[in-house]
Amino acid sequence: MTSYKVILVDDEQWNRDLIRTFGQWEQLGLQIVGEAEDGEAALKLVEETRADIVITDMRMPGMDGVQLMEQMHVRFPAVRMIVISGYDDFNYMKQAIRYRAVDYLLKPIDPKELNTILQKCAADLAAATQSRALPLELSRAIASARQLLHRHFNELNLAGIEHVLELLKADLGEALAQPAHLERVVTDLLLALKDMMNANSLPDDERAAAGSEVFSTAGKAVDFIKEQYRHALEQLIASRKYKNKLNLEDVRQYIERHFAENLSLEQLAKAFFVSKEYLSKVFKQEFGRNLTDYILGLRMEKAKVWLLDEQLSIKAVAEMIGYEDVTYFYRVFKKHYGVAPGEMRKNREV
Incomplete structure (x- = not known):
């Protein structure tokens, strides 16, 4: 199982909080990489993050769910769409079917139904990208690393961050012989770092781009990630330590x-x-x-x-x-x- 990126689209924060809480993201190899309040913002996020799954409400100000599905069908046909609505409306269901949404769920959301369809999406994506699929054990190791990195970052613990990444390098081993695999790991951990920076009100400045040599070995990939986390942590420490x-x-x-x-x-x-x-x-x-x-x-x-x-x-x-x-x-x-x-x-x- 690899890690697939998910975007939540709903104009109401509590609805997004609910989906975030009910979803078994780590168990299913999924990661929420962004949230949007309307379809237009969602399209930008899909382009920026290369999301694999979009979970969207139907009724929203501006570009609504139907318009979003229409645009997604044209621009990002490989992205899986899950439609959630509080209205048992046949016309909405018809549009969801037309644009090949994976499923149509009604509010209040049933956690079992949500996770069943998330599992289906993950399985479909895995089948479609079998050549890039990561071993289950490695996918779990990456998910665990993200959690620990988040904790150590907030604690300003550089040694802890480096220790986690060294352990991850050992887990990568020879399982990631393909550069595409290492690229996926690096992308996931850099997206996690971006979330940490945003949560700490740090500017997301331009980081050094990863050249092709970064993905040639697990050691080079981890060293690159270490440098990005070290630089971000220095920014966070400076923003706090040197105030009067x-x-x-x-x-x-x-x-x-x-x-x-x-x-x-x-x-x-x-x-x-x-x-x-x-x-x-x-x-x-x-x-x-x-x-x-x-x-x-x-x-x-x-x-x-x-x-x-x-x-x-x-x-x-x-x-x-x-x-x-x-x-x-x-x-x-x-x-x-x-x-x-x-x-x-x-x-x-x-």
Whole structure:
């Protein structure tokens, strides 16, 4: 199984969040590489990222789903289209069939149906690109590497990044004898780096282009990736380390972007080059709450908003704010608001 690129297209953020949460991306060898709010932006993303799968809503401002499918059919016929709509409309279904969409799913999305069709897309793409397919074990190794690289990057841990890439080089071994295989690995990891830079408000400047020699051996490919990650990490460190004083607004924005992750005072202090004691003191002075309470409050606010949308299951809401244990989420939520998540949903005025 190789790693195929997916784009989500919907004008409503919560719908994209829902699909992102329900999809078994890593298990299926898939990676979300971009999101768009209308068809025109989606076309640009497909061209930029060379996406393999597009999951689109039908009703959107500007270029809607039907117009997008029409353009995709002409310009990118090999891309798999999955249509999702809240309207059980025969005309929409007819258009989906006309432009050979892989499937047409109705809201609220059934996670099993979504993953079944994603699995079908992945299988179709694998069959179509069999000569470039990566071994399953290697595909999993790359997915695992992306996760670890993301964590180490946010922790400013260059040694950790280099260690992960060295392990990946060992996994690549002789399995990637074809330059096309190495090119795919390099592209995937550079797209992951681009996402990390965007998440940390870093300019995505022009990086050195990979020449053909980069794809001649696993060692050269990994060395190239190392250099790109090292350069980006230096940018991130410089943007934080050499400021005259700690910018608490930067800390707050970082928490806003990563609240669903396992954030800790120690991790934040290290990332912003201050002591835990200092960060704890000035954060509470600025925002009136300690850091742990602030993160909890942010999670609960997000949960309350998403719970009011009945198309989201309580389990999905829990996962979207970082709680894998739904029972624990129930306890925390009830302690915070005085009512259980289900009661909050029933009584919108609470």
